[in-house]
Amino acid sequence: MSGTGRMRGYGVRLLQWLGERDRGFTALRRAGRAAIVMPALFAVGGQVIANPTVATFAAFGSFAMLLLVGFSGPMGDRLKAQLSLGLVGGAFVALGTLASATWWLAAASMTCVAFLVLFLGVVSSELANAAPGLLLAFILPVSLGGSASTIPDRLAGWGLATAAALLAVAWLWPAPTREPLRGPATAACRALAARLRSDAAYMLGGPGAPTEAEHDRVVAAEQAAVAALHAVFLATAYRPTGLSTATRTVVRLVDELEWLSLVLQSGHRPKPATVQPAICRVRAVAATVLELGADVLSVTGGRPDRLHEALAELSDAVSSMEHDAAAETSAVGANREVNRPGPTNGIETVITALDPTFRALELSYAVAQVARNIELTATAERRSWLDKLLGRQPRGLSGSLSAAQARAATHLRLTSVWMHNSARGATGLGLAVLVAQLSGVQHSFWVVLGALSVLRSNALSTGQSAARALAGTVVGSVIGAALVVPVGSNTAVLWFLLPPAILCAGVLPAAISFAAGQAAFTVTLVIVFNIVTPAGWEVGLVRIEDVALGCAVSLVVGLLFWPRGATAALGRTLADAYRAGSQYLARTVEYGLVRCSADPPTAMAARPPVDEAARAAAAARRLDDAYRSYLAERGTKPASLAEMTRLVNGVVSLRLAADAVLDLWRRDDDPTGTARASARTELLSSTRRLVDWYDALAAGLTGAHPLPQPLARDELATARLVDALREDLVRTDGRTRDTAARMIWTGDYLDALRQTSGPLTDVPDVLTGSAVAS
Secondary structure: OHHHHHHHHHHHHHHHHHHHHOHHHHHHHHHHHHHHHHHHHHHHHHHHOOOHHHHHHHHHHHHHHHOOOOOOOOHHHHHHHHHHHHHHHHHHHHHHHHHOOOHHHHHHHHHHHHHHHHHHOOOOHHHHHHHHHHHHHHHHHHHOOOOHHHHHHHHHHHHHHHHHHHHHHHHOOOOOOOOOOHHHHHHHHHHHHHHHHHHHHHHHOOOOOOOHHHHHHHHHHHHHHHHHHHHHHOOOOOOOOOOOHHHHHHHHHHHHHHHHHHHHHHOOOOOOOOOOHHHHHHHHHHHHHHHHHHHHHOOOOOOOHHHHHHHHHHHHHHHHHHHHHHHHHHHHHOOHHHHOOOOOOOHHHHHHHHHHHHHHHHHHHHHHHHHHHHHHHHHHHOOOHHHHHHOOOOOOOOOHHHHHHHHHHHOOOOOOHHHHHHHHHHHHHHHHHHHHHHHOOOOOHHHHHHHHHHOOOOHHHHHHHHHHHHHHHHHHHHHHHHHHHHHOOOHHHHHHHHHHHHHHHHHHHHHOOHHHHHHHHHHHHHHHHHHHOOOOOHHHHHHHHHHHHHHHHHHHHHHHHOOOHHHHHHHHHHHHHHHHHHHHHHHHHHHHHHOOEOOOOOHHHHOOOHHHHHHHHHHHHHHHHHHHHHHHOOOOOOOOHHHHHHHHHHHHHHHHHHHHHHHHHHOOOOOOOEOOHHHHHHHHHHHHHHHHHHHHHHHHHOOOOOOOOOOOOOOOHHHHHHHHOHHHHOOOOHHHHHHHHHHHHHHHHHHHHHHHHHHHHOOOHHHHHHHHHO
16 A cells, blocks of 8 residues: 555656646647557558558548647637648648659649648637648658559548547547636736726825835736736747637737736826826726626626626716816916916926826726727627628627738738748748658658758757757667567567557657657657568668758758848847837827818828728737747847847837827817917927837837937927917817817827837847848
């Protein structure tokens, strides 16, 4: 019994150790399924059906669908994705077989198919997840040449693998439903709500108000929750979202919640009992909106009725706050000393009256955006089965096909990191097939698989992965030879060793290292080939030769397509995103100002900046992918993640601030025209100054020019603006007064961007240096 107890203790410690490295035992689940299914199908094809072709395609088909692919979401969605993978993979098996007859057709078709599969991964995480399995479905038949008459046997093996994979995913240790962003987004909403409620209570003061230390703890908890959400979002090499409506809306929350957190950080903390009750009411209602939004988001298909009511209450609170602010400004402006002509007389009093209102207005817009996205998520999940089948979308959201087209079109340009990755990977696999076809290497399939297994984000990491792959292959070959030499032709022992070898091949990459997984994979292959054709340790030597050739091909292609790594590409993509965002901001301000002009606007100026908004969003998506490539890059980072994250967040702030300015003017359906041309000129001048600075920053990021100095504050700009609007601010006409207030708040948005632009000039030398070196 004591021995049994010790064994249990060892088992518990082993599971704890593995659980720390393999969260949720994801790799263990996959490896366990493959360790059961792959040998079983191999035995059915080879021993029962007695057809080596069926056995080979059944075994490696199950390997592709169980070890290389892992879908998330509800079980129904997983099974549909698994079935789709099997059907498309079957088509690839047939096409690959037909293309394998001619060497040039085999290489060309491999290149085209690989590019299509890799590039379409940008559309959704589900397609990106399926890419390795789909590539293997084409690599296998195009490498193992065969005539058209072999297609039925190959499809039979692949079909067996598809059926077995569906059963295994559904019944063998099914993973719980995983929506990686939903839980952290819900937690971030609750933390931000607590922050806003604590802000309101702290500002009002009085009995029961939190102390400064208590308030600081709430602020720290909020920032930690938003940082955790951001970390989950960046944890994968692609955007963690699928094509479904609900997942597309949830992923939008990441930027919006981060921006809300930045808005709260940028505001000055007022002293207790010094803020208008109307402003505190806006914060309190906004907290309620976020709390109800978290409740809706925490369940699938939650009812958003109470959230919708809270949004309406928030809108009323904002309107009331704006009215109170305008009235207070009118009273201040009517003061004889303040109203005296001159750019400095009493201006600070007017600005002080409007600034807290602007801060509340800014955060209320961010909260409303978050709530609307949560409403769309719940509405999409509550659609009927028929509506989902027909692709009927909630109002205000594009369809899945339109979203897929938009995402793909975003990266159809030479500067796209995803385009680079896809072209490099496709060329690497095409060259590997070409080399395998022309060199006459035994087991040419492993040449291509070697290239696929070590192709990474840049030339440096490709070389590092190639070295690890070769080291793992050597170790695996030695271990495999040590296993098969004493066994000889006794295949019964090899059948016994095959399942644990597959299990190790699936678990060791997550538990130990890439090289350890490669060694276990090599042992698995040595065993498989010795079962099919007993050859002893010689299989291991052939494996080393083939994978070395595949690694060499991928290394050459990596050097050719991306000699400078992910860092230089990140600098270029950051520059594009800042340019697109600043142009969007410029058009947004222009659109708002022409609406309050007494002069008839031009057709272009009167048009909402829809195209500019789309270009800014597309540039932000490209930046997201470039940043992921940078994070996935092996080796020591040449710049701190804090520095890079600050630059990426600057793009988010710029784009969402432009969204907020656009919403500010859209909410006023009929702004009163004003003759204050000097005020419009002042705002346009401030906008141009800010846009020119962002353009200079973009040029500095690409190494074209030196980086600009932080944008200095024009001390008299706000004073000139308020002075130009003085008469409108003190009018009894509420509409004219509100339009003037909106112009001042537009200036506040511009100044907020100016304040956040200062830290952006602290750019890591590696960004500008790598770009200059090119």
